[in-house]
Amino acid sequence: MAVLSPPSPPQPVLGLPVDASTLARLHGAACIICGDRSGSLTPAGYVYTSSGSGWLGWAVAACPRHREAQ
Incomplete structure (x- = not known):
């Protein structure tokens, strides 16, 4: 029986715990790039x-200025 390797992590990866500003970005309540x-x-x-x-x-969001930077 073949042993399967675990999948590589998806990108980008952020480490937890995070501060309130980063959590707002992760929840889509602030721009993921600038925090606006x-x-x-x-x-x-x-x-x-x-x-x-x-x-x-985490489904994230971007402000109008950073929509093109996705």
Whole structure:
């Protein structure tokens, strides 16, 4: 029987614990790039954090200025 290697972690990876500002970014309440909470935020993909036993995916958002930087 072949032994399978664990998958490599998705990118980008952020470490936990995080401060309140980073948590707002992970929850999509602030721009993932600059942390701006004003204006309209749009979906910007996912970032991943390690939970120690696996990976947690977070749906993040970007402000109008950083939409193109995704």
